Amino acid sequence: MHKQAQAFLSIVSFISFSTLAQETVTDTVKPATNTQLEEVVVTGQIEPQSIKKSVFNVRVISAEDIKRQAGNNLADVLNQYLNITVRPNNESGRSTVSMFGLDSNYLKVLVDNVPLVSDTGLGNNVDLTQINLDDVQQIEIIEGAMGVTHGANAVSGIINIITKKNTKNKWELSATVQEETIGDEYAPFGDKGRHIQALRAAHTINDNWYASVGGNRNDFKGYIDERGGRDYTAYDPANPDPEHDRGYSWLPKEQYFTNALVRYQKENFRIFYKFDYFDEHLDYYDPVVTDEFVTGVGTYRVSNDRRYDTNKFYHHLNAVGKVLGRNYNVSVSHQRQKRDVETFKYYIQTGEEANNKSETYQDTEVLYSTGNISNILNNKKIDVQVGYEAVNTNGYTSSLGGVFNNPDQQGVNLKKRLENYDLFSAAEIAVTERFSIRPGVRYSFQSRFEDQWAASLGLRQLYANGHEVRASYGRSYRTPTYDELYTYMVDANHDIRGNEDLKPETANSFELSGKKTTFYESGLQLVNTAAASYITIDDRIEQVIVGFNPNLQYKFINIDKYQMWNFSTTHQLNYKNWQAKAGLIVVGISRDLSNGVVKADDKFLYNVQFNTNLAFAVPKWNTIFTLYYKLNGKTQQYVENGSLSTPEYILQDIEGFSLMDASVRKTFFEKKFDVTFGARNIFDVVNIRSSVASNAGAHSAGSTSLLMGYGRSYFLKLTYNLNI
Template identity: 25%
Template sequence: MHRLLRNVCLILCWLMAIPVSAQRIISGTVFDENKEPLMGATVSVKEKVTLGTTTDTQGKYTLKLPDNREYTLQVSYMGYISQTHKVSVSKTGKVDFILKEDAVNMETIVVTGTRTPKLLKDVPIVTRVITADEIKKVDATHIGDLLQAELPGIEFSYSMDQQVSLNMQGFGGNAILFLVDGERLAGETLDNIDYNRLNMDNVERIEIVKGAASSLYGSNAVGGVVNIISKVSAEPWTVNLNGRYGAYNEQRYGGTIGFNAGKFNSVTNVQHTQVDEKDLADGKTNEETEDWAFKKVYGDKTWNFKERLVYTANDHLKLTARAGYFFREREKSQTSKDRYRDFSGGVKGNYVFDKDKDLEIAYSFDQYDKSDYLPQDANDVRDYSNVQHSVRTFYNHTFVGKHILTLGGDYMRDYLMSYQFANNGSKHQYTVDGFAQFDWNPTKYFNVITGLRFDYYSDSDINHFSPKLGLMYKIGNCSLRGSYAGGFRAPTLKEMYMNFDMASIFMIYGNPDLKPETSHNFSLSAEYIKGRYNLTVTGFYNIVDNRITTAWSEALKGQVYTNISNIKISGAEANASAKYPCGLSARLSYAYTHENIKKGQPVISSTRPHTATVRLEYDKHWKNYAFNIALNGRFLSKVNTEEYTSNTSYEETEKVTYPAYTMWKLTLSQKVWKGVDMTLAVDNLFNYVPSRYYNNSPATKGTTFSAGLSLNIEQLFK
């Protein structure tokens, strides 16, 4: 009996030891070229997609390989060239990495242009990436501040009632799709989403694809896609507190708490902003301000809460849950305030069958409400609510390690209650789509990507196919890209059913018989990369059919939504950048845009033909102190256009000129001690003040100053 028990114990011990002995531990440190450790670098296993880790504050990592097979370790870090290392059979011990700087960010992994992870240098669709480092140097609060500083061809201006409108190389806000981690946003005002929702706190990078992207993203993407990618928690725990104070009592306070413990990863972010009313007419007479479009800028305050929790169940399954709340109050007057609220949430599951196949299924919810708040009565009257429920599935299959087939589909229920409908009524519809894409890589020099998307909209009974084709060929240091994409935008519920009294001047009516907008987008580009230099030149041509706008109807004695004949938008863009070992770097971007609109159409172009952005900066690092000084400028040319002088006729116009102007911002960022960063900024450096304020002029009274402080609490204890 004693011998039997001994043998059983030996067998059990041997069985328990099998998985332990099969596991191998690989550890090491990730350095830069100066042998400084890189915190937050990603170390992953190519053959096991869900197996990976990030480096700690000392650049160290530890990985447990599950068995005695050969594996490939891959290390990536924003701003550095990725590196791989094969770990031979039964190899254990130490593997260090030294990463070289990626001077022009071409080793950044992006997802928006193809919906599959690819290095920026290998994407056949022209994609611009704004990194977290660039966001910090611009010192932007929300997406509008950042895009205008970084990209030419973009202008955020005021429309009626000081609502913000976007123009991106001839396309308005209803043609540019904004995403947060790939998810759509509900709500709009005058065809634009609430850009205040898109704050820049805790953002990893922003990916911008200009031109039609409907074959991947559907309606509202005929002019491009802007995808905001959030940061993930890399350390066991992180706490960031930040604040900024500027002119007109502009205040910004933010905080992020993250933890990475075993199978759980969480990031919680809170931000509050406020700014007082700005009186632009202070000291001016009524005669001097008679032709101004606005004389003051309303005060504003916001609260933004975001939470994302990731649970990695095993090597195959990862679950992500997110939730958010947004509140904005606009100080329109002492007797009335505009309030905006948003509630969002979602769950997503990623399942990896093996290194060649993975599946994603997601559900998302977004509700955007507007209300009028009357302080004297403490009465908050909700008069607008847009609710979207979406279900999405996404499947990737890789053939022979390099050709990728992508299949997907979406279902969305769209509900809208609006003060612009008769009797504050409501409407709803559902949309269904499916898409397929094949990424063919016959050689490392040649890439072809082709796709087709089908969309169906229930209320308008519209269905549409959107094709896409992209080609890329590499010759030495040069990459040539060409693409064609078919764009599509279905009429919205507002455009079909609007019944709105416009300040008792005239009515605006919807049109349920509207046709969808379609477009044909052609693009050619050449990119040259050598060492620390990058030059990209792109030409594009868009044909937009059945653009939806409003026109006067004699029969209805009001304006009605209608389709107009085609509009042609063409242009070119050039970007040049350089970065030197001494810490000096520069970027210059220029865009030319031309809109061809037939005379007499009920739409007038206000797109500036020439725009440019420039950034000059200098970096210097020591052990406990570092600084960056950056000069950002943007130039917008004058535009000669027409303005309507009648609400009932599109023949009655007068010529106007929006003058050219330049705006410059100087930012000094300093790391004064471990975990402590300070930012000082001078905006409108050369004190530009418009002679009159119109919708397309900057709402500035001259030079302003701001100061900010950021604390990474976890670094203070290390």
Template identity: 20%
Template sequence: MLKISVLSAAVFSAVSFDTSAAQEIERITVTANKFEQPIKNTLASISVLDRAQIDQLNVRDIPSLLNTLPGVDVVRSGGLGQVASVFVRGASIQHTLVLIDGVRVSDANSGNVSFTNIPVNSIERIEVVRGARAAIYGSDAVSGVINIITREAQAHEATLTSGSHNYVSAQASGRFKVEKLSLGYNFGIEETDGYDVIEKDPSAPIGKDHDQDGYENKNLGFNLAYDFEQYGELSAITQLSEGTGEYDNPWGNDEYDFENYTAKLAWAKRTDGLTQNAALSVSQEENVQTGTEKEDIYSTERRELEYQARFKVLESLQATAGISHLNEDVSKSTAKFTESQRDNTAIFAGAFYDDEKFLANLSVRSDDYDFHGRANTYTTGFGVKAHKNATFRINHGTSFRAPTLSNAFVADSPWYAPNGEIKPEEAENNEIGLTLTSSWGRYDVAVFENRITNLISNIQDPETKLFVAQNINKATMKGVELSAQFEALGFEHSANLTLLDAKDNSTGTSTDLPRRPSKAFNYTLTKQWEKLNVNLTMLYRSDRPTIAFYNSELSAYTVFNLSANYELLDGIKLNARMENLTDKEYFTSGAGFTADGSRLLGYKPLGRQLYVGAKFEF
């Protein structure tokens, strides 16, 4: 159990830390309540990673970025192109809504997101909102929302990178602007020979899995906008990535081809008292499992139409209202369904009060999913600016996750049977937080609790031996998040600590949920000289249980990463990154046992690696 004394000590140490003056940078978010707000006014726990931070760290994939944030933990099953499970406040990725420019991108059946297939070069910033947001976004926003916003580059640039395991990357981005017309672009290619991602039993014979697992990604994106002034702004945004990845599987397919895209046509018009937004979006998340004669296709297509209006009621009060219609289609998948499409129509409204002393939010939403009925959710928040530098907040909300089409309508499967009576998962979220912002830096503490009921689990039918989805599980995630950004002793410091108590309450007795560390600590130390920027990052994760099948424990680990950027000439910058400085051996996910059962084998993260590159701006 988490004790108040731990929280009190952490808050005291953060507030009383002796630091030099640091200029406050006000950061804007568009994710928390679906419109632009300063973070301090959103009444939510939010982290933002902007392009400048991404460039400083020189990372190659999104999981490496997310793993530095409070309340977020990444469990890797290998390197680039491999599965990376992202847990937000202890909840699995199925309970976190992932968006690219506001467009849903998860696989509609598994709920998984291929984070490693989203190119870092395409990202302008990432906004992560922790806590229930279903009343704003609908299904899946149980523990949070991850919104990836694509490039808004103002200058033309090209980057070349090479490194360990024959990694090579060539990326470019930029923008053209003529009066009211602007066109942004990004494109690139990256590939690596990879490495053998699963630790092998020394006594096992050499098989097809004793090989390197490579990866290739080709990507392209455009952002076109034209300002019609009194008629509003029209924009079109699209991102496409395709490629191939290899993995270990001793019995079947061990490669996959992917083709993922999002496209959004949007209109926005702003007047003194009214802001209107309308958008039509389409997306595809598709991968084809290859490597044998039998290929399996996993495909999700979505189409969504949404309209939202925000109007000023009073100087201190704004209101929003809107409607959306979403269609999900899995008919291109190899699996068969008695129903392969479904629609959801939702209406939503909200009120947001801010008189520079008190803050209050109220959002309500009603979703009507085909086959599953209506789900009503709400989010409430209240805040007090107790001091010009301190804001206290309290939040309460409900959320849900709709069953998948596979849960209800899978057909002709040798493993699963459908359950037409399956219901949505439901959750209740509570949070108390305090933010301190001054010339000494920015400090935040949040205490949260998330209770999920009607969790869907596949239970084997004793007669048919098929697995059937049932609403039988319960889980509770509660904890504390502490974060701080400040300057001291000539260095910039960014640190966060997450204390998590994640329990499975399904059987009446509480057991720890697998693969969730109870303690996670991230610390980044940055030094800026005239032309040189250096970043040292430490990641610590405490020990945690594996999944029940392995009935084992994963050891704690600490990893250090170092990155540097040097301005060689005007418009030419050199960059380098060394990962796992100490060549730490560890793993975050089990993969089997040795033949004699004496040792758990796991997915191996990369050892020490070096990557170097150059950026050209013109």
């Protein structure tokens, strides 16, 4: 183990045992009645247990939180949470998430503890807009390295979506219609705005059997903004104006979600099968318009457009039970995401198409299984778990993608297989009734890279007066992505290459946190937390300049050392019909970039985030009022400026911005009919100023604006619930 890890654990152990011996002061309290304290979490646990007993800090987004935000997909709800940044891409229609300033390649997204397939792998770089929330029970978030329990690429944290698997009633039927404006663009059930319809049915067949089925359609008509739309013809090649080009600022897309679940349960045994199918149709309208002369007819305005169709299958079979007094939990999953593209010539005046050509653009298929046996020692003081994970990923991209064309394989499609087979073990040791320790280790047999390992140690101390102290250390790793390994874009203007010799990054994560929960006789409940964490990443992969002739030559190499520390504090107040939450986080990030050609300053750059939300219930009216606010402070990063004769790193800024959402939710007819009305992005954020060129990523300096949203929008959601 690293020396800093040993020092950290020694200090934490001393603090934990010292504070245990200290005399504590008891607050005036009453028995806990708030259901939040009894929330059961499963992520990272040996057995499902309450948040209070968890060694890890787990944030929970409940089904009620999702309802108040009228969230249809994961991107709708995550923007308001501290240390989470949703990064939308208006050109691809995708939204990904970053944590601790690390992009989506470092964060793992799971459904029922199974990582989701994505364009480039499993669990990482997942498009949040492709995750529907209609059948979600709760969302659990853990920050920091979780490599022992969740394997590769769980460096900055994990997001685990827990779906519903039971119902309180014999039948639960629901039908939903939701209408939203996109900025100031809207036409009822027409060609503007966002139109959502959903149906769900759940049935408790008998004491053992349960089944559910659901479907959702999300029709996003795109955001035109200042552009001209599909049939715009006034494009001037001599004086192109991106602000008024043909097409959309946000591309139109239509999504269909379907899901089904069957569960059987008897005594200690439970088995379920879950199936999801997703279909997305996205239209790309080329901003460039040209003239084409047709003999005997005249001149037509023509553009080269594309359609992308994405299909995703998700199969998950899970069994939980006991054998010889030991608990087992096994999951097997088969997933596939396939994207087809159709290219064609579009004649704007007539609406006709020509030269249509369809082919598979990208295809990822994964066979996945994980399982564990716990309670091996059959001892109430020590719970030992051993488990495995097996991953077989087949990745495919067509030559149409362009960036993977190798000079020796022009026009040849790229297909690669990655496999890993892991063994892991964890233990939860109850040293006393209030103090527990959780060590863990994982070893990964890799087909493409050197074998990897992960380790962790968590400590938890509870006190009689409501104080909780937690500390953790984790070592994890990130394997290179498809792009980093195989990119090849070399022409008269570009020289950008992947690197098949890349090695995985290694990360070390430390966290120390305290929590205090206080109940008063008046009914007031206060929950205050403070946490500090530190992450360091070695051999971080960066795309950097490695040569100058004839063009600037870029390549992915292991050169970057990344350090991050943060301090956060959150506060929650519950009193009668009021609930208020507020949080503040300060993050410092240092990157040591040096490849022998150019070098960046490795000083720490800081960012501040603040959030709050208020909820007020009026039981007499069956109404809840909710307000969400988040401040995202200015961020800075060093950017490689290749426009200079001698390239160098320049400090660039992205301005801060604020987001505010508000909603009113009212139920009618004995809670059978829900109406939710509200507004998103009340401060009307569209573009934020940035000195980082949008088309150059983090590797060229420039000046531009980043499209962060489509302005203030309003929504109305109507849901009919029939519970029998």
